[in-house]
Amino acid sequence: MESMSNRQVITHNIQSPIVTVPGSKYLANRYIALAAIATGTTQLRNLPQNDDIEAALDAITQLGASVTEISPGVVDIEGIKHYSLAQTAEINCRDSGTLSRFITAVASNLSTEVVIDASQQMRQRPMQEVSQSLRELGVEVGSDTLPIKLKGPIKGGYVELDTSRSSQYLSGLLIACLKAKADTTLRLKGKTVSSSYIQLTKNAISLFGGVVEEVSNTELKIPAEQSVSAASIDIASDVVSSSYFMVAGLLAETSVTLKAFDFNSPQGESKFYQVLQQMGADIERTDSQLTLRYQQPLKGIEVDMGDMPDVVPTLVVLAMFAQGQTYITNIAHLAFKESNRIVDLCDELNKLGANIEYDDDSIRVTGGQKLTLHKLSSCHDHRLAMSFALLGIKMPGIVVTDAQAVEKSFPRYWEFLETIGIQTQVVDAS
Structure with missing residues (x-):
């Protein structure tokens, strides 16, 4: 893993990207x-x-x-x-x-x-x-x-x-x-x-x-002493990693297409696009390809995220820019992730002037607040690091500290952001 690094999102020029995400x-x-x-x-x-x-x-x-x-x-x-x-x-x-x-x-x-x-x-x-x-x-x-x-x-x-x-x-x-x-x-x-x-x-x-x-x-x-085997397996694309590019497209108010998307995955996060559809995103499915389009301002919703916990940080970031309130429930188990993914997520984002309330099992985001630049810590949590980086689409200059946390699940994340038009740079810790 690379040494401690901070990342600053400089600018973006996202124009209807097509992305193939690595295996799950x-x-x-x-x-x-x-x-x-x-x-x-x-x-x-x-x-x-x-x-x-x-x-x-x-x-x-x-x-x-x-x-x-x-x-x-x-x-x-x-x-x-x-x-x-x-x-x-x-x-x-x-x-x-x-x-x-x-x-x-x-x-x-x-x-x-x-x-x-x-x-x-x-x-x-x-x-x-x-x-x-x-x-x-x-x-x-x-x-x-x-x-x-x-x-x-x-x-x-x-x-x-x-x-x-x-x-x-x-x-x-x-x-x-x-x-x-x-x-x-x-x-x-x-x-x-x-x-x-x-x-x-x-x-x-x-x-x-x-x-x-x-x-x-x-x-x-x-049953005991089973003999198991599998000759070869092609690993489907990671549906959680896909969430960052869905939200990037919506924050940039454009479209994004994901290739090799695993619609049949039992993993709850594979249905995240349906949550975004409830908020107002336009969805198109063709075989193993998913396209999301921004067509109108997104609206807050009430949603049970118990079966898709790993995309909660991504949703919270998007909800900050939606109209009205987004109420996320059934997420008590997020307290036991790489960070306390309820407390750390919300406390960091509130440093920007966001209006986010939380308790042991839910998060309530009131969108449309006036935000001010502030360094955000990933709290050594890859999901927070990747979600916080997306704020740079709306807030160029945002700095995510401890950004090397992405190594845990998606070490090429910063490269992938660059391919869709988001420019970042390593900055010192001062």
């Missing part, structure tokens, strides 16, 4: 975990190139999988052959919360000791749900926070799992328990957040030939 990191994270426990070799194509994915590939290598880069964005992954290693495996998840949950579960299949660690920021992320579940499934787990020392294998059995804070615990266990020594039954407690991401995981497991049985709405059964 959400899909890639699931495919990498599954490829690690698969039989034989899986080729992943259109693999996004970012720090999270590098960390994931490094992690499965530590567990005994073999990764070969064929060309940029194309890798071969040979699955783990021996679930017992010669020495303790040490894994650094860096800044990836998803990886920390997934790999903790997957690594529990090894009969060798594994230590899972991450950045200082990730050490503060909740892990208790996955660590306690693994204990109940027969795994020795040393602590409920990173770094975590564990030793498997997963014996299987019955466990109750609270999915009210994150869906990643369940996704990790669904993948890992495919290799458990006995059948595993997971009973879900609490209000499951980001349920579309669970479906994403189930679809990925099916693609590898794995089986997850739905006993009821709150109970899932994973």
